[in-house]
Amino acid sequence: MIEVEIEDAAWTAALPDAAAVAERAAAAALGTVEGGVVVLLTDDDTVRELNARFRDRDRPTNVLSFPAAGMTIPGQAAPLGDLVLAYGVCAAEAEAQGKTLADHLAHLTVHGVLHLLGRDHEDEAEAEAMEAEERSILATLGVADPYRADAQA
Template identity: 55%
Template sequence: MIALEIEAEDPRWDAVPDRDGLLRRAADAALAVLPDPPDGDFAVTLLLADDAALRELNGAWRGKDAPTNVLSFPSPPMAPPGEPVPLGDVALAYETVAREASQEGKTLADHVAHLVVHGVLHLLGHDHVEEAEAEEMERLEALALARLGIADPYRAAA
């Protein structure tokens, strides 16, 4: 299970129905679809921000002077005994996420769930740099989203 700490810096995130419940279910779904899930309890901080904040983070950490939909920041998996192991932080940019959802004909909630799954999978060591990695990550995302009753975003795009 993932203990999710939600930091909402932008009040527009309140527009997502059952926001906190959806975010928690999405994070847990990412963990649940791993072929060999790690044992124990985990912690993730989720920052619900705006384009300006993500642009700043993207510039500082990736050298890209532009906002992006989601960023993940893994942390060393160390915790005191009996405490959840911190996986890291995931940050989302409201304007970019809302614009993408609209352009792709998705609900804001479904797109947010997808990006949380995506971000948590990054924290769990998955990536999409190489084609084989990308295919596996997309497969896991589709499985996690199916657990939430959300259509495969990659099949819909094909």
């Protein structure tokens, strides 16, 4: 189950199908894995507060991933966790990198879901493996390689 909640209307003002983009990207990242994901599309202040509270970083960031604490609900796939994306940061990054907001949202949703699935990028080998997986998933969605040198401004 994938649930997308839009808390900041700026998302749909800029990208009317924001919920559908996030849902497709999350589904692609999950593949055949069964599990629930909630994607919250919100504002920079909300993400800044969460980042300060849970990561001791008092600034907004593009996406935060919060893995579920192993709870189960009878008759439902186990929840994997929540993603929270900040509109202002995401929109500014997309513009600076010469990408559409839809492609950037898809990329960050895939990135966040992979974190919920246990992937990380703490060292170079992990980063390369995670980026390769992101590229592969995004290609199935028709999204260009977000790590190409010419994709960055």
